[in-house]
Amino acid sequence: MNFSRRLAWGVPENRLAAAERELRARGRSLCDLTVSNPTLAGLPYPADAIAAAFAEPAMAHYHPTPRGLPTARAAVAADYARRGASVDSGRIFLTASSSESYALLFKLLGDPGQAVLVPEPSYPLFDYLARLEGLEARPYRLAYDGLWHIDFPSLDFVGAAAVVVVSPNNPTGSYLGADDGQRLAALAAQTGVAVIADEVFADFPIAPAADAVTAIAARPGPALTFSLGGLSKASGLPQMKLGWIAASGPDVLVEPALANLELVADTYLSAGTPVQLALPRLLEIGAEIRRSIHHRVLRNRCALAERIGANSPCTLLPAEAGWSAILRVPETVSDEEWALRLLRDSSVLVQPGYFFDLRLGATLVVSLLPPPADFDHGVACLLAGLPNG
Ligand SMILES: Cc1ncc(COP(=O)(O)O)c(C=O)c1O
Known part of the structure; x- marks a missing residue:
């Protein structure tokens, strides 16, 4: 069968996705700091009002x-x-x-x-x-x-x-x-x-x-x-x-x-x-949902900044807006290697900066959407997994 050459088909999954799949298959519970779907982030959604909006x-x-x-x-x-x-x-x-x-x-x-x-x-x-x-x-x-x-x-x-x-x-x-x-x-x-x-x-x-x-x-x-x-x-x-x-x-x-x-x-x-x-x-x-997302993002970013503090091995990059935070981590290994180590050794899932073509040494991208308790736990695991964390 001939398929178009628009995409490179059948690209093997990246090392991080493979490691995540293997760990989950073995029953490992992971703290996911990559959540980008707001409907799966424990935010309040007015399901009845949403359904009623379709009664047209x-x-x-x-x-x-x-x-x-x-x-x-x-x-x-x-x-x-x-x-x-x-x-x-x-x-x-x-x-x-x-x-x-x-x-x-x-x-x-x-x-x-x-x-x-x-x-x-x-x-x-x-x-x-x-x-x-x-x-x-x-x-x-x-x-x-x-x-x-x-x-x-x-x-x-x-x-x-x-x-x-x-x-x-x-x-x-x-x-x-x-x-x-x-x-x-x-x-x-x-x-x-x-x-x-x-x-x-x-x-x-x-x-x-x-x-x-x-x-x-x-x-x-x-x-x-x-x-x-x-x-x-x-x-x-x-x-x-x-x-x-x-x-x-x-x-x-x-x-x-x-x-x-x-x-x-x-x-x-x-x-x-x-x-x-x-x-x-x-x-x-959506105005109400937007407010709760915004509140969540601001809360988690503040908690992250406080947790990182002055003596941390990583720095939080300033951000003007959005749902993500970028952490600069020691360049002793690549960002992919950091993400793999944090996954395997600390059970925390983050995205390496290279997924987004970030080229600022070693960086990790963290979603600010997870529920506060999960987020704080994930950040604690992440920082503990870094040298001198
Ligand atoms: C910058 C940016 N634009 C567009 C999209 C896609 O949005 P949509 O769900 O409306 O396709 C995303 C999804 O993450 C995004 O980050």
């Missing part, structure tokens, strides 16, 4: 709408307004998730063989998302000097179809700074390349820098820009499968882009009617 007789009928139902798009525009951002619902498209938003935009913008410029370090799905559209994910670096900045010389626009910014970024928790944002938008506009701004963590600030760029969708610059958001993070409801794209930029670029994106979206019509009808209510319910 209108869902018995199907009215295919490539951009998404007007009531649902108006609810997304109202949600932007909650964040102080004025976004026209006529420039919003609904999708099944942020990952799907990327896929639709890559189809709109890129021809097979072209590149999409993606930040490094960042969320590790870009390579797959690009390859599945016949594109190449071409990294550009983010440099760290206490804050994260775009390393502009590493941006290569030749043959590029789009440039992706993730603000706040995962796992660095860094926002796009105002100067970087302006410079990037100017370069994108000059080269005719669209900007895709992933803002799915925008609702989880920790300590934003003074010049952090928020709500990119409401700050039209010179480049065609698509901002991404969704229920998955903002409302802690990934199972609903609903994301959105908000287009901004000069009208002369935005109008044809919307018309063409409509054709792409019309081919799939992937956002389900029930979730679209439930969306206004889910966004209300």
Whole structure:
């Protein structure tokens, strides 16, 4: 059987996943500091209210709408307004998730063989998302000097179809700074390349820098820009499968882009009617879920900072936002080796920085989502597993 060459199929599982599988098969109980699914983090979810949001007789009928139902798009525009951002619902498209938003935009913008410029370090799905559209994910670096900045010389626009910014970024928790944002938008506009701004963590600030760029969708610059958001993070409801794209930029670029994106979206019509009808209510319910996630993340980060203290062998990197913390650990061994040792010897599961292309010596990435008791226990095990912990 011939399969496409879009992906490298059958890649063996990494050493950490294999070690975790083996330990679990032997009945070892692990403290998981990699939880990224908010619905499995012991947070309160109002199950009855969520179910009631779907009690919509209108869902018995199907009215295919490539951009998404007007009531649902108006609810997304109202949600932007909650964040102080004025976004026209006529420039919003609904999708099944942020990952799907990327896929639709890559189809709109890129021809097979072209590149999409993606930040490094960042969320590790870009390579797959690009390859599945016949594109190449071409990294550009983010440099760290206490804050994260775009390393502009590493941006290569030749043959590029789009440039992706993730603000706040995962796992660095860094926002796009105002100067970087302006410079990037100017370069994108000059080269005719669209900007895709992933803002799915925008609702989880920790300590934003003074010049952090928020709500990119409401700050039209010179480049065609698509901002991404969704229920998955903002409302802690990934199972609903609903994301959105908000287009901004000069009208002369935005109008044809919307018309063409409509054709792409019309081919799939992937956002389900029930979730679209439930969306206004889910966004209300999501506000409460978002608050409990935010509270959890801030609480765990504080506990982590206190626990690490001054004489610890590891340091906690500052973060402006997000659900993760980055720990710098001694460089005596690689981050993969640290993660394997912590798993085998201390029964604590963390992600090595190289999963995210972090290149700051040896780093470990810890989720701030676990229930406080589990989190504190995991952190205690982690620190005990490091030299002089
Ligand atoms: C930065 C970033 N963007 C997008 C996503 C995917 O979101 P969705 O569940 O809406 O596909 C993730 C998931 O972790 C993420 O970290």
